[in-house]
Amino acid sequence: MRVVTISATYGTAGGHIGPAVAECLGVPFVDRAIPGAVAEELGCTLEEALAHDDRAAHGLARLLAGAMRLPTVTFGGVDMYVPGAMPLAPEEFVRRTERVLVETARAQGGVFLGRAGAIVLADHPGALHVRLDAPLRRRVLQTATLSEMPERDALKLIERNDRARTAYVRHFYRVDPADPGLYHLVVDSTSIPVPACVDLIVTAAEALA
Incomplete structure (x- = not known):
C-alpha cells in the first residue's frame, strides 16, 4: 500500500495535488477524515477537533484570531479559544492525531x-x-488568482497560515518544517504546473515503494 505525506506551505496547491496523487495511486486522500476520527476517539465534538487541527481553516482561524477572550490554552505558542467548559489538552490531541495517521497508513x-x-x-x-x-x-500571486482576492489580503493569509503551521511543528516536534532533510522530494508547485507535480510525486512514490 502506497503512503505519501505532503507538507505544503499555503499557496502551493497542496489541496489540489494531494487528491490527484491519491487517485493516481489508488489510495485514499486522508485529510478531512482525521479530525473526525480523533474527535471520536477523544469523545469530543468535531468543532473541538477542528479547533486544534492544523489543516482546518476553521481551526487556523481560531488559532490566529485571538479575539475571543474566553477560556484558552496555549497551542504552538499561540493562545486559542477552545469550545466547551473543559478544553482539550493540545498534547493529547496531537498524540491521538499521530495514532490515527500511523494506524491509517498501516x-x-x-x-x-x-x-x-x-x-x-x-x-x-x-x-x-x-x-x-x-x-x-x-505563492501570493497564486493564492490571489485562485481565490480572487487582492494580493495584500493573500499576503496576510499566507503569513498567518505559515506562522501557525510552523509553530505547530516546532512546538510539538522541535524541528523546522522547511528542513529539506525531512523529505525525499521538494517541489516548487508555483513554477511547475500541478499535473506535472502530480506526475513527479506519483513516479517517485512508485519507485520508492
Missing part, C-alpha cells in the same frame, strides 16, 4: 496532507515524504 495507505506527516510516518516502510514550497511572491 491499514490502508493513503496520501496524508499536513499534520507533520513526514515526522510521524518517518519510519513507515516505503513512505514518500514530499514538501511543496515556493518563494513568497509566487
